[in-house]
Amino acid sequence: MDTKRFVRFTRPGHAVTGDRHRTGQEKRARVGYEWVHSLVDDHSRLAYSELHPDERAATVTGFIERGLAFYQSHGIQPKRVISDNAFIYRNNRCLAALLADHGVRHLFIPVRRPQVNGKVERYQQTLKRAWALGQIYRSSDHRADALAYWLRHYNQHRPHSSLNGRPPISRVHNVPRQDI
Numbered sequence: 001m002d003t004k005r006f007v008r009f010t011r012p013g014h015a016v017t018g019d020r021h022r023t024g025q026e027k028r029a030r031v032g033y034e035w036v037h038s039l040v041d042d043h044s045r046l047a048y049s050e051l052h053p054d055e056r057a058a059t060v061t062g063f064i065e066r067g068l069a070f071y072q073s074h075g076i077q078p079k080r081v082i083s084d085n086a087f088i089y090r091n092n093r094c095l096a097a098l099l100a101d102h103g104v105r106h107l108f109i110p111v112r113r114p115q116v117n118g119k120v121e122r123y124q125q126t127l128k129r130a131w132a133l134g135q136i137y138r139s140s141d142h143r144a145d146a147l148a149y150w151l152r153h154y155n156q157h158r159p160h161s162s163l164n165g166r167p168p169i170s171r172v173h174n175v176p177r178q179d180i
Helices: 024-028 057-073 093-101 114-132 140-156
Strands: 002-007 033-040 047-052 080-083 105-108
Touching: 002 114, 002 140, 033 057, 033 114, 033 140, 047 057, 047 140, 057 093, 080 114, 093 105, 114 140
Parallel strands: 080 105
Antiparallel strands: 002 033, 033 047
């Protein structure tokens, strides 16, 4: 599991348009950030993501609870969750209790070794490139609306080189009408 921070915006920025000109009002506007919280299954690469305005303990715990339900609905019973050493993961008592209730062991990567958490890190790069910067959105609200559609495409149709050109849903067992 991991999070990725994205800047909120009211009009497309230079990352997608190449135009770096902003008015004084736009420079003074504090539109803030939003975080994409993500879980990626190690075997199937099936991803679950949600967009939230923060990364507080209650937000993370609620996200993990919904994520566990998502995986269980696909017949996947998580046994372990690996994350970085962020304060929200390491010192979150509610998260520890939730994982213990579900029989899930929480592992932490070694300090300054993000490659240990490589599958979700790679997913976050794809998320940024294909979803966040892959289209020109009128605002961050429009980008947020597109996340569910992109995630469905990622899980059900997008070919993965690590899965021999098949989508993640093809590695999930007992799923009717899966893409093979």
